[in-house]
Amino acid sequence: MMKSEDFEMISSLLKKRSGLILPKDKVYLLESRLTPIAHKRGLETLDELLEEVRRYSKEDLLTEITEAMTTNESYFFRDNKPFDLFKDIVLPQLLESRAGRKRLRIWCAAASTGQEPYSLAIILKEMEAKLAGWDIEILGTDISQQVLDKAKMGLFSQFEVQRGLPIQLLIKYFNQVGELWQISDEIRNMVSYRKFNLLDSFSLLGSFDVIFCRNVLIYFDQTTKTEVLEKMRKLIPDDGWLFLGAAETVLGITDKFKPVQGQRGLYSTSDASTEVISKLKAG
Amino acid sequence: MKSCLVVDDSKIIRKVARRILEELNFDIHEAADGQDALDTCKGAMPDVVLLDWNMPVMNGLDFLKALRKTEGGTEPIVVFCTTENDMSHISAAISAGADEYIMKPFDREIIESKFVQVGLL
Numbered sequence: 074m075m076k077s078e079d080f081e082m083i084s085s086l087l088k089k090r091s092g093l094i095l096p097k098d099k100v101y102l103l104e105s106r107l108t109p110i111a112h113k114r115g116l117e118t119l120d121e122l123l124e125e126v127r128r129y130s131k132e133d134l135l136t137e138i139t140e141a142m143t144t145n146e147s148y149f150f151r152d153n154k155p156f157d158l159f160k161d162i163v164l165p166q167l168l169e170s171r172a173g174r175k176r177l178r179i180w181c182a183a184a185s186t187g188q189e190p191y192s193l194a195i196i197l198k199e200m201e202a203k204l205a206g207w208d209i210e211i212l213g214t215d216i217s218q219q220v221l222d223k224a225k226m227g228l229f230s231q232f233e234v235q236r237g238l239p240i241q242l243l244i245k246y247f248n249q250v251g252e253l254w255q256i257s258d259e260i261r262n263m264v265s266y267r268k269f270n271l272l273d274s275f276s277l278l279g280s281f282d283v284i285f286c287r288n289v290l291i292y293f294d295q296t297t298k299t300e301v302l303e304k305m306r307k308l309i310p311d312d313g314w315l316f317l318g319a320a321e322t323v324l325g326i327t328d329k330f331k332p333v334q335g336q337r338g339l340y341s342t343s344d345a346s347t348e349v350i351s352k353l354k355a356g
Numbered sequence: 357m358k359s360c361l362v363v364d365d366s367k368i369i370r371k372v373a374r375r376i377l378e379e380l381n382f383d384i385h386e387a388a389d390g391q392d393a394l395d396t397c398k399g400a401m402p403d404v405v406l407l408d409w410n411m412p413v414m415n416g417l418d419f420l421k422a423l424r425k426t427e428g429g430t431e432p433i434v435v436f437c438t439t440e441n442d443m444s445h446i447s448a449a450i451s452a453g454a455d456e457y458i459m460k461p462f463d464r465e466i467i468e469s470k471f472v473q474v475g476l477l
């Protein structure tokens with residue numbers, strides 16, 4: 074059993090470094106994820122590792138612990154609906170309103186191992202004909218270097234390519250590499266990756282027409298959620314869009330974004346976007 | 357309730373698949389090889405076929421080709437479920453008219469995800 078002062082120390086460290094709120098009933102997660110780090114460093118027990126944290130608080134160890142405690146689960150076209158909305162509502166609107174500059178920037182703010190940005194890249198590739206002459210950037214960021222390295226390689230297990238990815242798209246956009254499947258270069262090159270912590274300042278990121286911030290706010294407390302969303306609002310033009318995960322919402326967290334009526338997971342900066350949607354549906 | 361024909365020469369695999377699919381509310385029938393499956397389909401077309409590749413008497417691919425030529429045989433959704441996990445097998449199956457493809461080993465999540473994919477769930 075972990076001592077309660079140890080739990081306090083680690084959970085406040087995690088909160089400060091990544092925003093993660095670790096409930097008391099998740100102690101077992103600390104044990105299962107940090108014990109291997111102890112072993113890797115030649116220490117026998119988690120207690121010894123915690124002692125090392127307390128004594129030296131070395132940056133690389135703290136980073137390793139923070140990364141180890143992230144939950145990186147992801148799959149292609151997760152929940153389907155947001156990707157349909159992206160294709161059928163968000164893109165058509167943006168293609169119309171940005172027709173002059175022909176430039177779009179999309180940000181996956183918790184990209185994990187790349188399934189989300191790659192799903193978007195595949196959608197864009199599939200409608201390539203309509204996008205001739207457009208400059209579309211997809212940026213994937215995450216706090217964990219480990220998942221970003223995997224995302225960049227674009228290598229997925231047999232299990233991973235069977236979660237959410239239609240077989241036709243596997244045939245079209247993946248190559249078999251031994252036991253693994255690698256996403257083709259034409260898709261891979263559409264996404265760039267960078268390490269970025271959502272708790273940091275957003276001032277150097279530039280602006281984005283669409284932000285996907287899915288299944289990461291659930292790990293934060295209310296204040297952190299509000300801060301992150303309000304920072305995001307500043308990066309999105311008035312006719313831009315935000316996607317959150319199925320278990321996330323802006324309600325009670327910020328009024329800077331509004332849920333788009335009847336379109337789960339999609340948020341706009343004002344009620345005006347609702348008109349865009351009824352117009353699209355009508356036309 | 358939708359019906360699913362589980363075609364596999366392994367009794368254990370049929371049992372595992374049955375358990376998962378019954379939980380997803382399918383009415384399950386079983387067949388142990390392609391010929392057996394074809395006979396069953398000629399009696400009554402299921403909504404979906406979960407299909408192994410390597411089986412005695414008639415293999416999965418031959419069954420699929422025969423099914424698609426049978427009257428009403430273009431209706432059922434066919435999902436391969438096999439240890440054949442290379443691109444050439446996958447492509448051959450899709451060209452022959454399979455709707456989805458599961459590479460074994462599978463679990464509940466994969467079956468569910470693939471069935472959502474083809475609009476069954």
Ligand SMILES: C[S@@+](CC[C@H](N)C(=O)[O-])C[C@H]1O[C@@H](n2cnc3c(N)ncnc32)[C@H](O)[C@@H]1O
Nearest residue numbers: 091143145147183185216217270271287288289
């Ligand atoms: C469950 S994954 C979500 C992946 C993908 N967006 C999806 O919905 O499938 C959550 C990701 O958020 C990342 N993460 C957690 N805290 C973060 C932070 N403070 N800044 C940036 N990324 C963070 C984790 O490393 C993890 O990869």
